[in-house]
Amino acid sequence: MSDAPLLDLRNLHVGIPGRGAPLDIVRDVGFTILPGEAFGLVGESGSGKSLTALSLIRLLKKPLAVSGGEILFKGEDLRNLSDKAMRRLRGDRIAMIFQEPMTALNPLKTVGRQIAEMFVLHRGMGWGEAQKRAVDALASVHVPAPEERVRAYPFQMSGGMRQRVMIAIALACDPDLLIADEPTTALDVTVQDEVLKLIAELCSARGTAVLLISHDLGVIANMCQRVGVMYQGRLVEERDTYDLFADPRHPYTQGLLGALPRLGSRHGEAGRQRLVDIDGMIADRESLSREFCSEARNPVRDPRQRAGGGA
Amino acid sequence: MLRFTIRRLLQVIPTLLAVALLIFVIFSVVPGSFASSLMADGRTAADPEMLARLNEQFGLDKPLYLRFADYITGLARFDLGTSFRTREPVxxxxxxxxxxxxxxxxxxxxxxxxxxxxxxxxxxxxxxxxxxxxxxxxxxxxxxxxxxxxxxxxxxxxxxxxxxxxxxxxxxxxxxxxxxxxxxxxxxxxxxxxxxxxxxxxxxxxxxxxxxxxxxxxxxxxxxxxxxxxxxxxxxxxxxxxxxxxxxxxxxxxxxxxxxxxxxxxxxxxxxxxxxxxxxxxxxxxxxxxxxxxxxxxxxxxxxxxxxxxx
Structure with a gap:
């Protein structure tokens, strides 16, 4: 493992280009991921985690677009790549797992065929050979009876099994970076843990770096060495996971950690302790475009700014 | 696939019977008959004796249920009856x-x-x-x-x-x-x-x-x-x-x-x-x-x- 970062994201801005002032939804986000490292990205819904991830593989949906910054992957800025070069990278070097295993697979094709596509696309294999490799890929994600399961359709599988198929697809070509966007959110709690362990096990065995996106700090703490906290389109804190839990600096991170239930604290001396919730609502895009987006919420508001008044 | 096809084809039969009944009943209650339309010249009333003879000839004097029974047994033999006008098989x-x-x-x-x-x-x-x-x-x-x-x-x-x-x-x-x-x-x-x-x-x-x-x-x-x-x-x-x-x-x-x-x-x-x-x-x-x-x-x-x- 070298010290040169695998992914170096600098000052990423994502927004809707065009008329008037550009409306940036993700602003000035930057972090690095080393080869083989697991990096977590936490934040609530709408904080820009998924947009950040999608912009890495250039799959943002119009009218959203990257409006600034650099996405250096192995030293090369992905923003400058041709579409064709980007396609070669996508799936092969950078793979992605999505949140919804129920809808992320084509309902009309067998899972084997959908895995085999990876070998046809990136390894130049014929369908017959690719189909054989798909059996191995299914076996590697611990799907029982893979020889039969390759012929199954997604509707014949449970959510957990489908997510395993997604993992098999993503890791089929041994990518350098796996982006997992809330890979367990849609699954049963019992299955969540298995799927996470599987991702961790396979990636560390293959030396694949992981960008794990979640709103669940517990998930991140289990898997990631470092973590970034996103809040309203900005990366407000980036630390070693251990340090972050021990000493959260940003008020929003403190709020997030305060909202976690703790074992044994329910029947404290002072009676039942309530979970802390984070006041207020996510700011709408209008107020996001104003300078102090954190003003929109009380506990996050900096006392100094409060004194000075604001938006 | 074959079983599915056969099952679907068999399901057509009851529908067909119901439709045959419906058509038969509707055309039996519609006013006017072939006999009266033959005789109608718009000026003189049709000769009742003549009408009765024609109705008898075409089997229209029998009760409805008997006519339907005849019709259905004919259908089973792919016999749709005889045209009143041309005297050819329908x-x-x-x-x-x-x-x-x-x-x-x-x-x-x-x-x-x-x-x-x-x-x-x-x-x-x-x-x-x-x-x-x-x-x-x-x-x-x-x-x-x-x-x-x-x-x-x-x-x-x-x-x-x-x-x-x-x-x-x-x-x-x-x-x-x-x-x-x-x-x-x-x-x-x-x-x-x-x-x-x-x-x-x-x-x-x-x-x-x-x-x-x-x-x-x-x-x-x-x-x-x-x-x-x-x-x-x-x-x-x-x-x-x-x-x-x-x-x-x-x-x-x-x-x-x-x-x-x-x-x-x-x-x-x-x-x-x-x-x-x-x-x-x-x-x-x-x-x-x-x-x-x-x-x-x-x-x-x-x-x-x-x-x-x-x-």
Missing amino acids: LDVINARLWASLKLAVAAMAFAIVVGVPLGFIAALRPGSLLDSVTMIGAVSGLSLPQFWLGLLLMYLFALVLGWLPSFGYGGGSWRYLILPAITLGVTPLALLARTTRAGVLEIANEDFIRTARSKGMSEARVVRWHLVRNVMVLVVTTIGLQFGSMMGQAVVIEKLFSWPGIGSLLVDSVSIRDTPVVQGTILVIVVWFLLINTLVDIVYAAIDPRIKQT
């Missing part, structure tokens, strides 16, 4: 006309599919483009035009003004006579197909599995070929089936307009002289056609979509 009368109708329906549907589906596809791939707008405006116009009026318009333009095509008639089966009625009959399904295809493509293109396909590093052409087309076909086949099935019924007006010797014009002629056996037989054929097409659609569905075979 089956022969229909047989002489059926092929012209089938030819017209198939030609109209082929025209609708070959033009409508690609148009809808292209329109959807460039939503908001000029081609898209023109196609959709054309589709709405095609849906709202009365068919007989469109037929007259085409006749006027291509037969009278330009003199390229014959204005009406069968021409002994020459394809030049087929063009105008087929286009007239095909415009409505064409417009519907263009709209359904466009809506289908736009819907499927937004599915998660299309994003998955892109994240695999597929070119747009492959995304369309491997993952979009088949899913859209499920939606398009529904429209094709419904339109094709109801086409025999819709063709009644067009056949009359273009003096096309099909079962549509046979139906109109037979209704006006109360030739009940022919009317019943013709409607039965139209219904059988509809049921067969529907069954065919179900079988095609099962071939496209693996989820259907299971249930």
